[in-house]
Amino acid sequence: MKDTEQTGTAGPDAPSPAATVSPAAAEPRPARASVPAGVDLAALRRRTTAVLVASQILGGFGVATGIALAALLAADVSGSEGLSGLALTASVLGTAVLSLPLAALMSRRGRRPGLMLGYLLGAAGGLVVVAAAVLGNFPLLLLGMAVFGASSAANLQTRFAAADLAAPEQRARAIAAVMWATTLGAVLGPNIAAPAGRSVSALSERIPETAGPFLWAAVIFLLAGLTVGVLLRPDPLLTARALAAGPAAADGGPDSGPDRGPDSGAHERSLRAGLAAISASPQARLALAAVALSHTVMVAIMVMTPLDLDHHGADIQLIGLVISGHITGMYAFSPLVGWVADRLGRYSVVLGGVGLLALAALLAGTAGGNHAQTAVGLFLLGLGWSGGLVGGSALLTDSVPPGDRPAAQGLSDLAMNASAGAGGALAGLVVSVAGYGWLTALAAALLVPVVLLAVVTAPHPAKGTGPDPG
Incomplete structure (x- = not known):
């Protein structure tokens, strides 16, 4: 795949993972590890x-x-x-x-x-x-x-x-x-x-x-x-750590101990190291923002939609169908989203997810008593969330050195759930004070930082590497 054909950039799975990637460089793509006999x-x-x-x-x-x-x-x-x-x-x-x-x-x-x-x-x-x-x-x-x-x-x-x-x-x-x-x-x-x-x-x-x-x-x-x-x-x-270290590290078996791998002794496997790794990589910062804010937007709109439907005369059965359609959008198409992320790149899927989330907010926020429009909006809300989570999770894994990945991934899930918890709690307050339409507008505004980070960190692929090496 063209993603792996970058020039002049060593990815985080390479034998020397200390290299950082400038914003102008292509997204980091790990080198293939040799497979022990x-x-x-x-x-x-x-x-x-x-x-x-x-x-x-x-x-x-x-x-x-x-x-x-x-x-x-x-x-x-x-x-x-x-x-x-x-x-x-x-x-x-x-x-x-x-x-x-x-x-x-x-x-x-x-x-x-x-x-x-x-x-x-x-x-x-x-x-x-x-x-x-x-x-x-x-x-x-x-x-x-x-x-x-x-x-x-x-x-x-x-x-x-x-x-x-x-x-x-x-x-x-x-x-x-x-x-x-x-x-x-x-x-x-x-x-x-x-x-x-x-x-x-x-x-x-x-x-x-x-x-x-x-x-x-x-x-x-x-x-x-x-x-x-x-x-x-x-x-x-x-x-994975043993494979990245090569055949010599795998002689004792890939499950022989946690300190195997090219980063053994070179990285402190701690949450502090994960935070440092995310801070050091523009791509990782984009990935964290994409995951956390996509989830926050989805939760904030989703939790208040049943109340808005009820206010516009929808019965419990219809509300259940709308939420079922939303859940279908979240998960049912994730294999397709993953395929697109691998074929076209992480940036393409993250930005596509942001676009779908923004469109979903517009449709849901202006639906009023049009329940079909709300249902379409909630389906797109789930699909956009899938793009942000799949694309962002893959980009985060690509962008962080192997030894720091579990800690960085844990921090990503912390940010994702903490921000969504705050968003869900504030959603009710916003609706009670200003209305559901304002909630969807404010939720869409949360996506702006993701777009700005994507623009700043956008890769500039060399000739022949395709539109999005990520």
Whole structure:
């Protein structure tokens, strides 16, 4: 692929990753690592992707099952509908905060321990939520929801694990394949919530039906953790480091230790190193902005659209169809988005995602009582989010040295969830004061920094390298 045919630029996977890329240079594209004798890299990539897809289906299923009735459970336990939104807020904040320690663990020990811990914490959080429901303890419920958020952090990190072993020209597709698996859980989870609640309450009258899905989610997370622990061998991150170091480093086996790789001893694998790596790379800064702001725009508009539809006479069934169309836009087309990102470049997909998000804000904000227009806007909102997340995640992986990637990726997920949490919280205030139209306009304005960063850092490919080497 033309992306890999750059001249005069060493990518972060090259044996000497210390080089930085000027804004005028083409996007960094890692050099192909030599494959040690006896390692069928193509087969290993397929197997790793299959395991990650399986764990993502389980993880997404567990999250969607649990949160489907979270607001109702919070209202029952707290006795106030006004406090019902705090349950999901606690989960989002938990996802953001727990992304950091999970990323640090992955940086030191590999993807498998970090993903396993994320799912185990998610299971523990689900059990705490059930206990809080039985005891009628609202603060304990919020604590459980925060720990439950670790499962979402693991789901998010899975997309980066898929990129560890992927060829540079196939990274976006690997990320997108894992994201697509979330579609199954997002669709099936809410439909299982009600039967899950009834089945658990039948076992014990003390457990409310609205708490039952969390018990099911805990079991599902245990299965996801078991899948990762047993089948994700060798560890993709440690294997990628060993491959980047060459045959000599892989003699002891790609899973022989976390300090293997060309950056061993040269990089402090810490969150500070990840922040420094992002700060040092204009492309990484663009990637971080694209991921965080695309997610914030999507969440801010999505959470308030049901209320706007209700104000314009839509019934619950229609609102559900609009949100289902939105979720379809988010995940169903991610393989196509990944393919485009690998073929045309990361910049093209990031800017395309920004354009779709802006168009979605315009359509939704001016729809009024035109529910079909709102539905189209929400579908495009999901599709634009997919472009920002897939393109931005692939660009971030391309732009950061291998030893610093887990930490930088963890910081990306922290920024993504923290900014979206703030955006979701402020969205209600904006709508109550100024209206839904102003919310969509302000959300679209958040995309301006992404466009400016893209213009400043835009690559200038050499003749014959194509329109967008990223």
